Amino acid sequence: MDASAGNPSAVNTAVSNLGGWLLGAVSRVGYGMLLLGRALLAMRAVFCKSREILRQMFICGIASLPVTMLVALFTGMVLALQVGIELMRYGAKAEIGTIVAASMCREMGPIWTGVILAARVGSAMAAELGTMKVSEEIDALEVMSIDVPRFLVMPRLVALMIMAPVLNVYANIVGIIGGALVGYYQMSVSYHVYFNKALDVLTLTDIFGGLVKSLVFGVTIAIVGCSEGLRATEGAVGVGRATRRSVVVSLILILVFNYFITSFIRHLY
Amino acid sequence: MIELIDVHKELGGTKVLDGLSLKVDRGETMVIIGRSGSGKSVTFKHITGLLKPDSGRILVDGVDVTTASGNEIDLVRRRLGVLFQSGALLNWMTVDANVALPLRELTNLPEAEIRRIVDEKLALVELNGAGHLMPASLSGGMKKRAGLARSLVLEPEILLYDEPTSGLDPIMANRINELIIDMQRKLNVTSIVVTHDMESAFMIADRIAMLFGGRIIEVGTPLEIQATKNVIVRQFIDGKTQGPVGEEQ
Numbered sequence: 295m296d297a298s299a300g301n302p303s304a305v306n307t308a309v310s311n312l313g314g315w316l317l318g319a320v321s322r323v324g325y326g327m328l329l330l331g332r333a334l335l336a337m338r339a340v341f342c343k344s345r346e347i348l349r350q351m352f353i354c355g356i357a358s359l360p361v362t363m364l365v366a367l368f369t370g371m372v373l374a375l376q377v378g379i380e381l382m383r384y385g386a387k388a389e390i391g392t393i394v395a396a397s398m399c400r401e402m403g404p405i406w407t408g409v410i411l412a413a414r415v416g417s418a419m420a421a422e423l424g425t426m427k428v429s430e431e432i433d434a435l436e437v438m439s440i441d442v443p444r445f446l447v448m449p450r451l452v453a454l455m456i457m458a459p460v461l462n463v464y465a466n467i468v469g470i471i472g473g474a475l476v477g478y479y480q481m482s483v484s485y486h487v488y489f490n491k492a493l494d495v496l497t498l499t500d501i502f503g504g505l506v507k508s509l510v511f512g513v514t515i516a517i518v519g520c521s522e523g524l525r526a527t528e529g530a531v532g533v534g535r536a537t538r539r540s541v542v543v544s545l546i547l548i549l550v551f552n553y554f555i556t557s558f559i560r561h562l563y
Numbered sequence: 564m565i566e567l568i569d570v571h572k573e574l575g576g577t578k579v580l581d582g583l584s585l586k587v588d589r590g591e592t593m594v595i596i597g598r599s600g601s602g603k604s605v606t607f608k609h610i611t612g613l614l615k616p617d618s619g620r621i622l623v624d625g626v627d628v629t630t631a632s633g634n635e636i637d638l639v640r641r642r643l644g645v646l647f648q649s650g651a652l653l654n655w656m657t658v659d660a661n662v663a664l665p666l667r668e669l670t671n672l673p674e675a676e677i678r679r680i681v682d683e684k685l686a687l688v689e690l691n692g693a694g695h696l697m698p699a700s701l702s703g704g705m706k707k708r709a710g711l712a713r714s715l716v717l718e719p720e721i722l723l724y725d726e727p728t729s730g731l732d733p734i735m736a737n738r739i740n741e742l743i744i745d746m747q748r749k750l751n752v753t754s755i756v757v758t759h760d761m762e763s764a765f766m767i768a769d770r771i772a773m774l775f776g777g778r779i780i781e782v783g784t785p786l787e788i789q790a791t792k793n794v795i796v797r798q799f800i801d802g803k804t805q806g807p808v809g810e811e812q
């Protein structure tokens with residue numbers, strides 16, 4: 295920054311800003327990967343920490359259940375409504391079940407679960423760990439030679455690795471039911487036809503692929519939330535910044551990873 | 564023995580430590596005094612390896628914590644009892660759980676034994692009965708005492724206390740002073756204590772070091788410090804607002 299202050303041309307500033315941003319991004323990714331590695335290693339102690347893991351599972355999973363259900367319900371309903379109108383024109387309204395089930399399990403379920411967890415849980419992790427960081431609690435843990443990745447990150451990571459797929463399954467089911475309701479009441483597609491179509495279209499790859507997605511999203515949210523929190527500086531403002539950043543970064547990563555996992559799964563067909 | 568050799572550290576564009584050197588002998592109680600913002604807490608963070616100096620060496624019993632590997636630092640840290648200025652309790656755990664934390668995480672002691680040690684240390688700082696409270700519902704002084712209890716559970720050989728008596732009433736402050744003196748007499752612990760409280764400094768210190776301008780400008784026994792000719796130290800211990808320290812700012 296001092297260099298560009300000595301030579302205040304706009305290009306120079308832009309280049310040095312970009313350079314700074316890139317450096318920040320690289321160090322962020324590096325920190326996150328390292329944290330992930332250390333938390334994975336710490337999973338050897340998963341049984342010693344089972345109480346804390348259960349607590350985290352409750353915080354992130356059970357408490358997110360109502361929101362996830364509600365969002366999934368309306369997603370399934372709006373999907374059925376949109377495609378139902380089109381399908382009726384071709385006299386193929388029986389296929390509503392096919393389309394709702396496939397889009398819920400392949401894309402909507404995992405993504406919405408990820409979005410909700412990033413907003414509710416990832417941000418809370420960043421805020422909690424960030425507060426601990428700026429109030430010297432993390433320092434205190436380090437000085438007591440308590441391993442922070444093992445003590446704080448691993449339980450959160452494991453909890454999300456379990457709860458993200460679980461929530462995803464619930465979201466899929468509720469979404470499909472939402473579609474069935476709209477199909478039945480608005481388009482008079484019988485439940486029998488709807489669910490038969492829905493079950494027909496779902497392959498093991500769909501179900502497994504959706505679970506892999508939500509697992510990856512869970513890991514992403516936990517690691518982004520924790521590492522943003524642990525890197526927080528400068529008091530309450532820094533905690534706010536870490537929280538905001540954890541949500542934005544998680545959301546972007548979820549959509550990017552989602553695309554690549556989908557394209558990978560397509561190759562399996 | 565703890566030795567800081569020519570430590571330099573720049574933080575946020577200002578030189579906080581500027582050639583700081585200090586040697587603390589085994590079994591000695593060294594009190595560091597200095598104005599608010601002079602870098603006392605930063606010095607502590609260097610000794611515990613939380614901050615790395617820009618240059619200089621920091622030896623704790625011969626181990627250079629500036630270059631030591633993670634494992635070596637952990638071995639050093641196991642022998643430290645550290646009190647942070649804010650107490651640094653984990654705010655989602657009760658006082659009991661906070662004090663028990665090092666025992667639960669770092670030892671395999673049975674729960675009954677942990678319970679006994681926790682009660683004993685809480686009693687030392689007169690917090691028995693407050694064990695079930697969350698840190699958020701403690702007063703500042705209670706937090707500090709809980710932090711103190713936590714720093715003692717692993718029977719440390721070296722105590723690093725950042726303002727142990729600030730925010731405490733005079734009776735409690737004296738109890739903590741006596742505790743520090745006791746630990747030295749009975750267990751021969753080495754202590755480095757940061758304080759603004761000159762009364763407590765003169766009471767507990769074997770030697771007093773004054774931090775000013777990023778370095779130690781004077782070290783001496785309480786008697787030597789009281790009789791000092793150094794105008795800056797003189798002004799600090801007398802608490803005068805007129806003098807070289809005020810003019811320098």
Ligand SMILES: Nc1ncnc2c1ncn2[C@@H]1O[C@H](COP(=O)(O)OP(=O)(O)OP(=O)(O)O)[C@@H](O)[C@H]1O
Binds near residue numbers: 597598601603605648
């Ligand atoms: N992480 C940091 N980033 C930037 N500057 C810092 C940082 N930590 C400390 N400083 C600066 O270093 C100086 C010394 O801070 P320090 O906390 O060591 O003071 P202190 O002597 O402990 O004061 P007090 O008696 O009030 O606790 C201050 O000017 C502070 O602004």
Ligand SMILES: [Mg+2]
Binds near residue numbers: 603605648725
């Ligand atoms: Mg301080």
